[in-house]
Structure formats: structure tokens, C-alpha cells
Amino acid sequence: PNEPMLSPKGDDNTLFQLTEQFLNEDYMNNGIEINNRYGEMANKVIPLKELSQLPQFNLARRLPADAEFSTFLPAHQEMADEVIDELLSVPENQLQDFLSLCVYARVNLNPQLFNYCYSVALMHRKDTKNVPIQNFAETFPSKFMDSQVFAQARESAAVSAQGAPRVPIIIPRDYTATDLDVEHRLAYFREDIGVNLHHWHWHLVYPFSARQRQVVDKDRRGELFFYMHQQIIARYNGERLNNALARVKKFSNWDEPIPEGYFPKLDSLTTSRGWPPRQANMVWQNLNRPIDGLNITVADMQRWRRNVEEAIATGIAQRADGTTQALDIDTLGNIIESSILSPNPQLYGALHNNGHSFAAYMHDPTHRYLESFSVMADEATTMRDPFFYRWHAFVDDLFQRFKESTHVRSYTRSELENPGVQITSARVESSTGGQNTLNTFWTQSDVDLSRGLDFSNRGPVYARFTHLNHRPFQYVIDVNNTGNARRTTVRIFIAPKFDERNLPWALSDQRKMFIEMDKFVIPLNAGQNTIVRQSTQSSVTIPFEQTFRNLSQQGNDPRQTDLTSFNYCGCGWPQHMLVPKGTEAGTQYDLFVMLSNYDLDSVNNPDGSTLSCVEASSFCGLKDKLYPDRRSMGYPFDRPSSTAANIQDFILPNMFRQDITIRLQNVTEQNPKNPTN
Ligand code: CUO
Structure with a gap:
């Protein structure tokens, strides 16, 4: 080092x-x-x-x-x-x-x-x-892939002459478990390199602590903590249904054994040791690890939890100076995470962060064995562990209870409608020609490890990994505008049409399953309009090259004209994970499109210094700017409806629901952009 x-x-x-x-x-x-x-x-x-x-x-x-x-x-x-x-x-x-x-x-x-x-x-x-900030998967590749890769990489680097063509090292698709572990069905999601890079980068953009308050105090960062992680849970739950598993069970009873084990098969190149695994059925232990500054008990966690639950129930947060403030979602995010913006760290603790620590140290709660933490305590690796989702389902449930409380009212009709705007049809068109069918498949892509290895002065060393992917598609939305020309925000979501029992959803549950696919502002002419939007333009995702490639390679991407904006631009859900896997037989989804009233959406962002990379503003915000949507994050599904029992009841003229199918073609293709091709 x-x-x-x-x-x-x-x-x-x-x-x-x-x-x-x-x-x-x-x-x-x-x-x-x-x-x-x-x-x-x-x-x-x-x-x-x-x-x-x-x-x-x-x-x-x-x-x-x-x-x-x-x-x-x-x-x-x-x-x-x-x-x-x-x-x-x-x-x-x-x-x-x-x-x-x-x-x-x-x-x-x-x-x-x-x-x-x-x-x-x-x-x-x-x-x-x-x-530019170096791509973390290339500087610390050992956090992202099978440790066996590195022995092979060393060998490859040792025997190959400079400039010799490189054969990529293949990372097998199933290397952390077998299908005897049902949770392993989700490994392609949990262990996706792009997903983990996104999560690491998000936390880098939104640190929860710093001596300089402005490093932490960004527009709506507490709410974004809630929303970005809520969307991860919604996406994960959808993937579970696609794999014949029920939605993830929140980790609520902290004395209960945790049936999900996890054996990461990662080695740390810093410690030269393997990351500790977790056996099935382990239990949270009081932590006393002076070396990490951790001396907390499960009882402490219970106390903080009661205080947070009381804030949610009363709608009031107690400040450290004894005064109170009305609770809002942004404050609640800072309380639960917690960040230094929490109004009372003494009273509310750091529920979420400490949950990661409890999960990460079950194997050595008192440092008796000189063991380090598991993947749960590293933002670059935590999403690999099934327990991440059980913990964040608990965290999300706290937020949802606030959204369902009397302190947050349901949207009124006037907050949902857009007078004069009527969607007459909405559909997806796949590049393969199909209508209202999205097609997924597997792709093998290469990532260069050489930067993160000490012997690296001999050119690139490629690892080839397999990930989910989908055929590009476009949304086509026909709109009749009986009013004047105006702007509107197009909001596109999808959700599975049926629950794990194959029954249609109540909206109170399905609203939590809707995943955001895109959100953009466009002008509407008076009269008929047809909106066409490409899947690659999504406000949720960043292109593959932005997730993975180093800057010199990004220069070949026409969308990446200004290389200097990478720092913020590395944050974003990976494009290849935009569409859920679906099933080979085809899974039915609801496509939901809404054209909301721009007068209630718009924010006043000063112009200038716009980023020229593809931004993923839905999950990551905009650098040095206000979050580009005045509505609550997740709108219109962030709150329960007081009137609609199901999604069809919810539809107003400025909304549209369409049946679509997601079909997995179970083939593996080579990424045409692999440098070794
Ligand atoms: Cu992103 Cu728990 O916050 O990991």
C-alpha cells in the first residue's frame, strides 16, 4: 500500500x-x-x-x-x-x-x-x-469480484509480454453459492458490479458526516436517502417475484436468528485476508470493539428505535436544544440514516448506520478474534448480502409508516390532475419489433483490473463478468392537449401486475412496488402530441461506459463529450439493470405513465454549468443544484391513496395504464464493446 x-x-x-x-x-x-x-x-x-x-x-x-x-x-x-x-x-x-x-x-x-x-x-x-475520480471497481477491484480472479490476473500479468493480446479472465456466473440456497437466485442482482458501484458512488456524493456542514447539507439529501433506497427495495422485491420468491421480510425482531447466510468469496487486497462470511441463523450481538469506536448494545438500538417511532407517531421531532419541529421526510431521512443534519443524534441515535455495523460484526462482536467487518459495513460491497435488503426493508418500513400516518395527507385530485391534458395511449416498442414486450437477456462484459493491482505496469488485465441486460426500447405516448401549449413532466413507472400469490395488488401494496423508469420535462403543443422517448435516455440510469470505463475510453462515447464531469456522473443506476429480469414465460407488468402539472413540478435552478454527461438525477440529484422536481420523491406513489383501491381506480385523464410483458431470453451474448474483441 x-x-x-x-x-x-x-x-x-x-x-x-x-x-x-x-x-x-x-x-x-x-x-x-x-x-x-x-x-x-x-x-x-x-x-x-x-x-x-x-x-x-x-x-x-x-x-x-x-x-x-x-x-x-x-x-x-x-x-x-x-x-x-x-x-x-x-x-x-x-x-x-x-x-x-x-x-x-x-x-x-x-x-x-x-x-x-x-x-x-x-x-x-x-x-x-x-x-476525474478513478472508477472504484478498477482501483479496488477486489471489492467487486471473485478473489480467484486475482491469482489468475497475477499469472497473466507475469507471463504476458507488454503489448501481448490479453485473454480475459472469466468470472463464473455462480461463484458465491449454489441454488440449494434459494437466496442465490438473486445473486445476479445483489452482486452486479454496476449496482454496487452505483451504491458506493451515491454515498460518496452524499456523505453523512464532515466537519464542513456544506459537504453534507445538500438539497433534500435526507429525502433522497429514503427514496434511492426505497427504489432499491422495490426493484429487489420485483426481482424476487420474478424468481418465485416472496417479497423480502423486514428485519424487525432483532433477537431473532437471521436465516440468510452469506459467503462473499472476496479477498481484500488491503488486508490480504478474506472478507468474513456469515453463517445461517446467527443473531445480533452487543458490540464492544474499542478499536472501531463501537460500544453499542441491542438495547441501545431498541431505545433509539422507540424514539424514532415516537417521532413518526406524533409527527414531531425533538431537537437537541429542547425545542421541537414538525417532522418531514427530509428530516426523518437524516434522523434514521443518521447524518450530521439529524436534529438530535443523542435521542435518535444512528439507527440505520448501526444496523449495518451489527450485521457486519455478528461473527466477532468483541474483536476477540481480531476479525474485521463483513461486506455489510462497506458501501461498495453491502448490496451483495441478502441481509442488506432485510435491513433496508425495515428502514423503508419506518419511512412508509410516516407516509401512511396522519401527518402526511394523501394527494388531492388537484395535486394529481393536469386539466386539459389527456393521454390517449401509451406503449413500449422494443428494438426487436415487439409492442408492449420488453426483452431481457445476459451479456458478458470486460472490466480492466490492472489499475487496482500492484504489478500493473504491463497493460490491461481484463475480467469478464456476466450481467443482466435488455434490448433497447422506446416509449410512445399519445396526448391530447385541449388547453394552451405548456410544459409537462412525464413520469414513467412499472410494477409487477400480480403479487407472490399471483393475485392482483391492492394499490396500498402495489404503490411500493412501482419502480421509476424515467422522468423528463417536455413542451406540449395545443392539440395532438406524440411523445417518443428512448430507454437509453432514462433519468434513473447512466450508460454502461459511464459506469465502467475509464476516462480515456469514455472519450469514444459520443454522449460523453465533456470528460471532466465524471465525478457526479458515476452516480446512477446502471443502464443494463434498468429492466427487471422477467421470466422466460413472460411476466406481466403494469406500465404507468403520468403527465403532471408543471406549475406544481418546477424548481428554480439557476442556469449554467450544466453537466454534459448523462445524468441520473432521479436517484442522484444534480450537482450543486436543487433536486430537479418540486414534488415529493416517488410522487405520485410515495403516499397511499385515500380513494383508489387499485391502480385502475387511480387513473385520471393525464395518466395511463398499459399491460406489458417482460420476457427473458435465456442466452448469453458478448458485449460488442468489449476491448478484447
Ligand atoms: Cu446505502 Cu444502508 O445506506 O447502505
Whole structure:
């Protein structure tokens, strides 16, 4: 981890010239030799400006270089706060100082801690916010794929000459379990590299702690915490139905054994150890791990839960200073997560974050065995574990109880309708020619591991993984506008038509199953309009290249004209996971389209500095701007209806419901863009 730094990539091998100041004890005596050795390989050497004052990093230095790092652990969060504070406090536009400080931090701190703080700092400094953040799956590939890949990768790199053609290392589709474990049916969703990258990137964009309040205090971030995770649970539940499993059971009784085990088959390249597994039927234990700053009991969790439940029941949050405020969804998000914006961390605790910790340490709650946390405590790996969904189903249920309480009223007709606007038809047209059928299949794609491996100066090392995919399609919506020309927001959702017993849904349940597919604003002419929208334009997703590729490769993508916007742009649901798997026989879904009243949707965002990458604003918001929709997130399904018993009852003239089918073609194709093709 403390190797001198070669720049990220290949052709242009850049070496930062490390003077004595930057070298820690391990390298102090052979720093010159290191510079010479690596200098021979480098074709560009960058001298570093000496720092006039070295940062102390009193907290952060305590994390050994070979330890895992997790923002969920209070001790680690304080370390990160300290480092981020240092990185943000270098005055704007003093980039040489900032660079030197980064190099110093990189050499002297735990690499994962450094990477997190460096990424947050790049994103939040005005003078670096356009500096690209490396794709995390390429810098820390071991968090995303089967550990056996890396032994093969080493071998491949060792025997291949520079420039020799590379044969990709195949990651088998089923490597974490067999179908004897019913939960394994969902592995393609839980272990998808793009899904996990999205989740990691989302939390990087929305940190819950920092010494600088503005790093955390972004528009509606608590509500977005609720909504983005609610949509993950809705998508996961839909996938469970597609795999003949019931919706996930929320983890509500915390004394109960957890039947879902998980054996991740990941190795950490930082600790050189395997990630701890969890056996079936383990139980939450009180945590006392001084090394992680964790000393919490299940009883503490119960107490915080009661306080949160009381806030939900009364609609009132108690502030730390003894005053009160009316509870709203944004505050509730900050309370439950919790972020530093929580009005009362003492009273409400950090229910969600600590749930991750309890789940992550069942195998060694008191550090007796010197074991690190499981995948549950790392934002890049947590979605792999079936328990993630049981925990977040519990978290989502708290939010839903607030939405169902008397403190949130149902939408009135005037909040749902759009007078004069009538949808006469809505359909999906697949690129394969079918109408109202979406087609899914499997694809094998390549990702370059070389950047995350220490032997990497020999060109790319590709791993080939299999993921769900779908044929592109378009929505076609016919609209009759009897009023004047105006704008409207088009909101497109889908949900399974039947529940796990194959019965039609009550709207009170189905509303929680609707997944957002797209949301966009368009002008409507007076009279007849036909709206055509491509699946690849979705406001939920980012293109494959934006999820996976490094920046030089992104340059080949015509949609990615401005490479400098990657930092925010890495956040977004992966395009290849937009459409649920469906089944080979075909699964029936409801397509729901709504054209809402723009007067009630619009927000006043200052123009300028628009991103030129494809944005995924529905889940990730817009950088430095207001969330681009004034309605509550999830509208119109975020609240129960007071009048409609089912989706058909809910439909007003500005809405449309259409039966569609999602059919899985059980074939595996090669991604035509694989670099090894
Ligand atoms: Cu995203 Cu629990 O918040 O992992």
C-alpha cells in the first residue's frame, strides 16, 4: 500500500518525485532507490512542492495501512472527517500544495481511508471538482469480484509480454453459492458490479458526516436517502417475484436468528485476508470493539428505535436544544440514516448506520478474534448480502409508516390532475419489433483490473463478468392537449401486475412496488402530441461506459463529450439493470405513465454549468443544484391513496395504464464493446 505512486494508467507512466518529506519510515532509507527504480519505468516525472507544514493526522494515522476502512464505524468516520478537513482547507487554486498534501496523505495513511477522503475532497473543492475520480471497481477491484480472479490476473500479468493480446479472465456466473440456497437466485442482482458501484458512488456524493456542514447539507439529501433506497427495495422485491420468491421480510425482531447466510468469496487486497462470511441463523450481538469506536448494545438500538417511532407517531421531532419541529421526510431521512443534519443524534441515535455495523460484526462482536467487518459495513460491497435488503426493508418500513400516518395527507385530485391534458395511449416498442414486450437477456462484459493491482505496469488485465441486460426500447405516448401549449413532466413507472400469490395488488401494496423508469420535462403543443422517448435516455440510469470505463475510453462515447464531469456522473443506476429480469414465460407488468402539472413540478435552478454527461438525477440529484422536481420523491406513489383501491381506480385523464410483458431470453451474448474483441 505504501508503494510510490505511478499514475493511473499505461501509456503515460507518470512518477511523482518523492523527496524525503513524503517518505514514511518504511521507505525513508531507500527513497532514492525507489525513485530510481520507478523513474526508469516512468516517462514523465513530476517534482512535488515541499509542504511548509506537515499535517498531523493524529486520528487518521492510527488506522494501520493494512486495515479495512468503513465510514459506518464512528472511529473511522472521525479519521475521515480529519483528513477531509485538511484536504478542503488548502486554499482554492493552490493546487501544487493540494497535490503535495494528497501525496503525503497517500503515502502516510491507510489507502482506503485515503481514497475515500481524496474522492470526497476532489468532489467538494471548487478547483478540483472537475478532476476525474478513478472508477472504484478498477482501483479496488477486489471489492467487486471473485478473489480467484486475482491469482489468475497475477499469472497473466507475469507471463504476458507488454503489448501481448490479453485473454480475459472469466468470472463464473455462480461463484458465491449454489441454488440449494434459494437466496442465490438473486445473486445476479445483489452482486452486479454496476449496482454496487452505483451504491458506493451515491454515498460518496452524499456523505453523512464532515466537519464542513456544506459537504453534507445538500438539497433534500435526507429525502433522497429514503427514496434511492426505497427504489432499491422495490426493484429487489420485483426481482424476487420474478424468481418465485416472496417479497423480502423486514428485519424487525432483532433477537431473532437471521436465516440468510452469506459467503462473499472476496479477498481484500488491503488486508490480504478474506472478507468474513456469515453463517445461517446467527443473531445480533452487543458490540464492544474499542478499536472501531463501537460500544453499542441491542438495547441501545431498541431505545433509539422507540424514539424514532415516537417521532413518526406524533409527527414531531425533538431537537437537541429542547425545542421541537414538525417532522418531514427530509428530516426523518437524516434522523434514521443518521447524518450530521439529524436534529438530535443523542435521542435518535444512528439507527440505520448501526444496523449495518451489527450485521457486519455478528461473527466477532468483541474483536476477540481480531476479525474485521463483513461486506455489510462497506458501501461498495453491502448490496451483495441478502441481509442488506432485510435491513433496508425495515428502514423503508419506518419511512412508509410516516407516509401512511396522519401527518402526511394523501394527494388531492388537484395535486394529481393536469386539466386539459389527456393521454390517449401509451406503449413500449422494443428494438426487436415487439409492442408492449420488453426483452431481457445476459451479456458478458470486460472490466480492466490492472489499475487496482500492484504489478500493473504491463497493460490491461481484463475480467469478464456476466450481467443482466435488455434490448433497447422506446416509449410512445399519445396526448391530447385541449388547453394552451405548456410544459409537462412525464413520469414513467412499472410494477409487477400480480403479487407472490399471483393475485392482483391492492394499490396500498402495489404503490411500493412501482419502480421509476424515467422522468423528463417536455413542451406540449395545443392539440395532438406524440411523445417518443428512448430507454437509453432514462433519468434513473447512466450508460454502461459511464459506469465502467475509464476516462480515456469514455472519450469514444459520443454522449460523453465533456470528460471532466465524471465525478457526479458515476452516480446512477446502471443502464443494463434498468429492466427487471422477467421470466422466460413472460411476466406481466403494469406500465404507468403520468403527465403532471408543471406549475406544481418546477424548481428554480439557476442556469449554467450544466453537466454534459448523462445524468441520473432521479436517484442522484444534480450537482450543486436543487433536486430537479418540486414534488415529493416517488410522487405520485410515495403516499397511499385515500380513494383508489387499485391502480385502475387511480387513473385520471393525464395518466395511463398499459399491460406489458417482460420476457427473458435465456442466452448469453458478448458485449460488442468489449476491448478484447
Ligand atoms: Cu446505502 Cu444502508 O445506506 O447502505
